[in-house]
Structure formats: C-alpha cells, structure tokens
Amino acid sequence: MQGIISKKIFKVVIIAFFLIGLIITNPSGFFNPARNVFTTMLAPFQKVFYSFAVGIEQTGDFLGSIGQLKHENEELMKNNQQLLTEKALLRDVDNENAILREQLDLLPRGSYELTGAFVVSQDPNGMGNWLEIDKGSSDGIEKGDSVIVSKGILIGRVQEVNVKTSKVVLLTNPASTVNVTSLKNGTKGVVKGEYGLGIIFDMILQTDAINIGDEVITSGIGGGIPRGLYVGTVQEIHPSSDHLFQQAVVISPVQASKLRILFVIKNNK
Amino acid sequence: MKKKVVYFLIFIVIAIFQLSFIPVIFEKKAVADAVLMAILAWSILDGFFAFLAWAIFFGLFYDIISYSVIGTHALIFLVVVYFVSFFSRRFSVEMKGFGTILFLLFILVATLASNATIATIFVWKMQNFHGFWQSFGSLKTVMIQLVYNTFLFLILFMLIRKIKQFFAIEV
Numbered sequence: 001m002q003g004i005i006s007k008k009i010f011k012v013v014i015i016a017f018f019l020i021g022l023i024i025t026n027p028s029g030f031f032n033p034a035r036n037v038f039t040t041m042l043a044p045f046q047k048v049f050y051s052f053a054v055g056i057e058q059t060g061d062f063l064g065s066i067g068q069l070k071h072e073n074e075e076l077m078k079n080n081q082q083l084l085t086e087k088a089l090l091r092d093v094d095n096e097n098a099i100l101r102e103q104l105d106l107l108p109r110g111s112y113e114l115t116g117a118f119v120v121s122q123d124p125n126g127m128g129n130w131l132e133i134d135k136g137s138s139d140g141i142e143k144g145d146s147v148i149v150s151k152g153i154l155i156g157r158v159q160e161v162n163v164k165t166s167k168v169v170l171l172t173n174p175a176s177t178v179n180v181t182s183l184k185n186g187t188k189g190v191v192k193g194e195y196g197l198g199i200i201f202d203m204i205l206q207t208d209a210i211n212i213g214d215e216v217i218t219s220g221i222g223g224g225i226p227r228g229l230y231v232g233t234v235q236e237i238h239p240s241s242d243h244l245f246q247q248a249v250v251i252s253p254v255q256a257s258k259l260r261i262l263f264v265i266k267n268n269k
Numbered sequence: 270m271k272k273k274v275v276y277f278l279i280f281i282v283i284a285i286f287q288l289s290f291i292p293v294i295f296e297k298k299a300v301a302d303a304v305l306m307a308i309l310a311w312s313i314l315d316g317f318f319a320f321l322a323w324a325i326f327f328g329l330f331y332d333i334i335s336y337s338v339i340g341t342h343a344l345i346f347l348v349v350v351y352f353v354s355f356f357s358r359r360f361s362v363e364m365k366g367f368g369t370i371l372f373l374l375f376i377l378v379a380t381l382a383s384n385a386t387i388a389t390i391f392v393w394k395m396q397n398f399h400g401f402w403q404s405f406g407s408l409k410t411v412m413i414q415l416v417y418n419t420f421l422f423l424i425l426f427m428l429i430r431k432i433k434q435f436f437a438i439e440v
Contacts, residue, residue, distance in 0.1 A: 008317060012351045015325060019347065022340035023390060035333050042281070042334060046289040053293035121288035124335055125387055126300030127404060132288075132336070160336065167336050174395055194403070257292065 046120035154229040301417035317354035
C-alpha cells in the first residue's frame with residue numbers, strides 16, 4: 001500500500017481528479033478575492049507591457065504599409081468629398097429629428113456617460129475572446145456595461161468586474177449575443193461570435209431582406225445595450241445549417257486585438 | 270526562501286508577457302505560449318518531485334489572473350510535468366543528439382495537450398461541441414504555434430537555467 005501511495009502515477013491521478021473536480025464545479029466566486037488582489041497589483045505592469053506591444057505592432061504595420069498609403073490617401077480624399085455632401089443632408093435630418101423628439105418627449109440618442117479605459121491584457125489563447133481593462137467597480141463599472149470605441153462602435157460588454165480591472169467579452173466570443181438590426185431594411189436578429197474568427201448576424205427570417213454592404217447596429221431590444229451602436233457591415237450571406245434562417249458574416253471596422261483605449265457606457269441598463 | 274521569491278518573480282514576468290505582450294504581437298489564433306514553455310523548461314531542469322507543487326501552484330495562479338476556468342492550466346501543467354518525467358527516467362534529456370528529438374517531442378505534446386484541454390473546457394462550457402476544432406486551431410495554426418513555441422522554449426530554457434545558476438538555486 002505504501003508503495004502505491006509513493007508512486008508518481010498515484011500522485012498524478014489524485015491531483016488530476018482534484019483539478020477536474022475544480023473545473024467541473026468552477027468555483028470562480030471563491031477565487032474572486034484573490035483575483036481582485038492579483039489583478040490590482042499586476043495591472044500597472046500589464047499596462048506598460050501592453051502599450052509597448054501595441055507600439056511595436058503599430059511600427060511594424062506602418063513600415064509594411066508605406067506603399068499602400070498613397071493609394072489609400074486618394075481613396076480617402078474621394079470618401080471625404082462624399083461625406084461632406086452626406087453631412088449637409090444629415091444636418092437637415094438632424095434638425096427635423098430634434099423637433100420630432102421634442103414633440104414626443106424622447107431623450108437625445110448617444111448621450112451616454114462614458115468612462116475611458118486602457119486595455120491591459122487579452123485572451124492569451126489567440127481566440128480573441130476577451131480584453132481586460134484597467135477600470136473596475138471603484139470606477140463605477142458594472143457587469144453588463146457596453147464597451148465602445150470611436151463614439152459608438154460596439155466591441156463588447158463587461159462580463160466580470162474586479163475592484164481595479166474588468167473583463168470585457170468581445171463580440172467575436174461565441175458566448176456573446178447582442179440584438180441587432182440592419183440600418184437599411186430594419187431586419188432584426190442577433191450577432192454572435194465565431195470563436196474569434198468574426199461575427200455572425202444570425203436568426204434573420206427567410207422573408208426579411210438583407211444585402212451585402214448593409215450596416216448593422218444594435219437594436220436596443222432587451223435593454224442591456226443602447227440602441228444605435230454600430231456593429232459592422234454585412235460581407236457575406238448564407239442560409240443557416242437548418243435552412244430556417246439566414247445568416248450573415250459581419251465585419252467590424254475595428255480590430256479589437258489592437259485596441260489600446262476604449263470607452264465603457266455607464267448607467268445604461 | 271530565495272528560490273520561492275526568484276521562481277515566483279520569474280513566473281509573474283512570463284505571465285504578464287503572455288497576457289499583455291504576446292497576443293498583440295503574434296498573428297491572430299497562432300499565439301505562442303510562453304507560460305507553457307516555461308513550465309516545460311522548469312520540468313526538465315528541476316524534475317518531477319521538485320517541480321510538481323510549483324507547477325500546480327503556477328497553474329492555479331495563472332488560471333486566476335487569466336480569467337480561465339480554475340484548474341485548466343494546473344491540469345495542463347500536471348500532464349506536462351508527468352510526461353517529461355516519464356521520458357526523463359528512461360532517456361538522457363540533453364540538448365544534443367537524441368535528446369534534441371525528445372525536446373521537440375515535449376514541445377509538440379505540451380502544445381497539443383494545452384490546445385486540446387483549453388478547447389474541450391471551452392466547448393463544454395459553451396455546450397456546443399461543434400466548436401472544438403475552431404477552438405483547437407487548424408493544422409496550419411498549430412504548425413505555426415509549434416514553431417513559435419520552439420523558439421520560446423529555447424530562449425526560456427536557457428534563461429531559467431542561467432537565472433538558477435546566477436542565484437545558485439539547486440533542485
């Protein structure tokens with residue numbers, strides 16, 4: 001008996017059973033105090049490492065793309081002219097919208113209470129499932145808060161909140177589902193992640209219209225995420241595997257893995 | 270005491286490097302695993318009995334700071350430590366001749382075991398087993414990951430050995 005207990009394989013099997021038990025029961029709440037302490041201590045160092053990595057990455061991207069810059073500049077000049085025209089039209093619509101909102105007693109859209117946060121780490125398994133930010137419950141961050149960049153591009157939601165840090169689940173995470181609508185036709189559905197590979201606009205009824213190039217925004221249904229946040233553009237459409245719905249591949253304008261600063265929308269539940 | 274402080278500091282630096290540096294620099298999906306390679310290097314340098322407790326402790330610590338399901342990395346590191354010890358008792362593990370092939374085998378097994386464990390736990394949590402291979406990674410992704418991991422292993426193996434020599438840390 002003594003011989004068996006002292007054997008390597010016996011120790012390994014016992015520890016393995018204990019660890020599998022931990023995985024199955026997943027007592028993450030029990031470890032939250034330890035996570036609070038460690039993430040608070042490590043966040044400043046992580047911020048330095050992350051900023052350094054983004055700096056290196058951006059330098060590499062810049063050196064690799066010098067040849068494309070001239071062409072892109074010409075394209076941007078054309079887009080700028082087009083946007084100036086659209087802006088003039090939208091200003092008129094905006095005035096009309098303000099009058100209608102006043103008459104209907106609606107609050108102005110896009111007036112969120114934002115908190116800026118630095119990204120300090122991200123999913124180390126390359127699946128692009130989450131980011132960690134340097135703001136937590138002490139900064140008023142709450143579970144379920146929406147996370148955006150550039151004044152309204154949704155990238156995810158806060159899933160776990162520590163004292164000084166929070167975990168943001170990205171739209172590319174399969175655990176993430178957000179109610180959305182297409183801007184052009186009002187087609188409704190949900191967007192969910194594809195294991196870090198992209199975003200799928202799912203549950204689109206066969207009778208609803210959806211086209212390549214359509215812009216997708218949050219619908220606000222369910223109340224968790226404000227209406228009108230930009231999610232991305234439809235790139236590809238195909239039927240779902242059971243042929244009951246249509247699915248569309250949505251491309252987000254931001255690459256979440258290279259973000260350094262983002263904004264959390266507070267008090268918008 | 271000196272050993273505990275040095276080992277813990279080395280691990281913290283490598284863990285921060287893994288969480289806050291590597292995912293930004295490396296191509297998406299094919300991300301190198303510095304923490305896994307460090308555990309592999311330590312297992313070879315210290316042996317099963319001297320490093321088992323450290324491996325479990327580092328695994329649990331890394332699970333906590335990387336928002337993983339608690340036990341995931343501890344289980345992966347346990348498999349790695351046992352696998353290394355299984356071969357170390359039977360063959361001479363040195364960075365020359367047949368030993369080099371063993372090192373490559375260790376890197377291959379550690380990488381595959383890590384990917385498989387993480388993918389299994391992830392799809393089990395999601396209750397969607399169709400996503401296993403997407404989480405595990407394609408053949409191309411795994412091959413690139415193996416190349417990255419080999420480079421990282423060589424660097425970390427030499428680095429940890431040098432640090433141990435510098436601080437005169439025995440097994």
